[in-house]
Amino acid sequence: MELGLVIGNIVSTIKQKNYHGRKLLLVESLDAELNPIGTTTVCVDTVDAGEGDVVLVAREGRAASEILGEETIPVRSLVIGVIDHKGISILKPKHNQG
Amino acid sequence: MKLGRIQGKVWATKKDAQLTGIKLYLMQPLDKNLNPMGREIVAADAIGVGEGDLVYWVGSREGTFAVPGKRIPSDASIVGFVDSVHVAVPSKVKKNDYINYID
Numbered sequence: 001m002e003l004g005l006v007i008g009n010i011v012s013t014i015k016q017k018n019y020h021g022r023k024l025l026l027v028e029s030l031d032a033e034l035n036p037i038g039t040t041t042v043c044v045d046t047v048d049a050g051e052g053d054v055v056l057v058a059r060e061g062r063a064a065s066e067i068l069g070e071e072t073i074p075v076r077s078l079v080i081g082v083i084d085h086k087g088i089s090i091l092k093p094k095h096n097q098g
Numbered sequence: 099m100k101l102g103r104i105q106g107k108v109w110a111t112k113k114d115a116q117l118t119g120i121k122l123y124l125m126q127p128l129d130k131n132l133n134p135m136g137r138e139i140v141a142a143d144a145i146g147v148g149e150g151d152l153v154y155w156v157g158s159r160e161g162t163f164a165v166p167g168k169r170i171p172s173d174a175s176i177v178g179f180v181d182s183v184h185v186a187v188p189s190k191v192k193k194n195d196y197i198n199y200i201d
Contacts, residue, residue, distance in 0.1 A: 008185035015178030040130035042099040
């Protein structure tokens with residue numbers, strides 16, 4: 001998984017059947033210190049995340065079919081969690097330089 | 099999935115048998131501001147697109163599942179039309195709302 005910021009959403013009425021009834025969020029990938037790293041992805045929302053939320057994004061492999069419970073589903077990126085307030089602790093930079 | 103703009107169409111009569119009946123389009127991947135990102139690719143159509151359409155598409159292994167009931171040899175398949183994109187500005191995170199640095 002990776003960290004992401006929900007920067008918006010996508011409205012899409014005509015789409016492949018597996019996408020029906022699913023909310024689509026526009027998510028910008030973040031590094032550990034929440035700086036944008038330049039990739040923006042369309043994600044299926046599974047936790048009712050909203051704009052401005054820092055979220056947990058599953059991007060690779062079989063996560064989608066596991067979570068959405070369908071073997072062959074053309075979905076790759078999913079928002080599967082919302083990071084808590086003060087939900088990240090990081091060792092102070094001078095420590096992890098060593 | 100990623101955003102993309104349909105730029106043109108590709109015909110390949112001689113192709114992998116599993117691609118028969120699948121329309122192929124030239125597509126330009128887009129970033130959040132709908133500007134071109136990277137080079138154009140050929141994507142398999144699963145929803146009936148046309149030139150100029152704003153779409154989203156799925157890549158790598160999941161691209162093969164785009165056409166229900168079929169496994170198509172495609173690593174980029176178009177799965178939805180975009181009616182509109184809403185981007186909240188600015189996309190800045192208040193870091194100390196989230197991060198506490200520890201010794």
